[in-house]
Amino acid sequence: MSVEILDGATIVNFIEDEEAFNVSVCDHFAHLDIDHDGLLSYEEMLKELQSLRVFEIHFGIDEKPKPEELARVYGSLFTAIRS
Known part of the structure; x- marks a missing residue:
């Protein structure tokens, strides 16, 4: 990963x-x-958001957030972007 x-x-x-x-x-x-x-x-944006792994990497350390937590965050982002 770069x-x-x-x-x-x-x-x-x-x-x-x-x-x-x-x-x-x-x-x-x-x-x-x-x-x-x-x-x-949402599906097209979700693929991109998941590839960025913004919520899975903190200070260079991989974290394993719960899938339902990621779905909630990504859903909120998509809703905010659409508004």
Whole structure:
């Protein structure tokens, strides 16, 4: 597994480069939109969220959260993103 660390200036520069940012977002969206309907379903987003393992790694240490806890957190995130 690789780890990438970005500083704030790198992120701001990327976002301010509107063309590069838009191309990146569109490419990533197209990759996630498996059924090509122009929308991201919960299942499509869940696969991406699970691959990031945000809630499973803390300070470089793997943790094993309960599946129901992850489902609750991911469901809440999806609901918040849709709003």
